[in-house]
Amino acid sequence: xxxxxxxxxxxxxxxxxxxxxxxxxxxxxxxxFSFYDLGKARYFEAVKAQNIDWKKADVVVANVNADFLSxxxxxxxxxxxxATVEIGNRSFKLLQQIINTxxxxxxxxxxxxxxxxxxxxxxxxxxxxxxxxxxxxxEEKELRKNP
Numbered sequence: 001x002x003x004x005x006x007x008x009x010x011x012x013x014x015x016x017x018x019x020x021x022x023x024x025x026x027x028x029x030x031x032x033f034s035f036y037d038l039g040k041a042r043y044f045e046a047v048k049a050q051n052i053d054w055k056k057a058d059v060v061v062a063n064v065n066a067d068f069l070s071x072x073x074x075x076x077x078x079x080x081x082x083a084t085v086e087i088g089n090r091s092f093k094l095l096q097q098i099i100n101t102x103x104x105x106x107x108x109x110x111x112x113x114x115x116x117x118x119x120x121x122x123x124x125x126x127x128x129x130x131x132x133x134x135x136x137x138x139e140e141k142e143l144r145k146n147p
Contacts, residue, residue: 008081010043026071036110039080047138063113077101084135087143091115
């Protein structure tokens with residue numbers, strides 16, 4: 001886990017659905033990834049200040065790691081928070097957490113590495129300056145490893 005958590009400028013309230021809850025009465029672990037994906041999608045729309053055409057995606061997920069810290073139970077008010085924590089030449093790192101919005105308790109943490117992607121060639125590519133600038137502007141700080 002990161003030694004200091006970033007300030008999360010993006011938070012998305014989540015609605016629990018009946019089918020999210022497993023036989024043990026809590027949100028199934030696999031559902032957390034749907035929450036993180038939804039958080040990423042809305043975060044990127046906020047960062048770019050526009051809808052993202054994913055058929056023309058120039059960034060894709062390369063790695064995802066999740067820690068399940070505490071169960072989410074039916075009826076809990078939760079949100080997924082997303083922040084970019086580092087930008088390299090060919091990738092950037094996201095940190096997300098699912099929290100109980102009433103207590104502030106962190107339910108899970110997810111670290112994702114996004115890589116640049118050339119959709120025409122179908123290969124990895126550098127992260128565009130457009131993405132780098134938009135991410136830094138949204139996060140209100142310089143995040144490039146080599147600015």
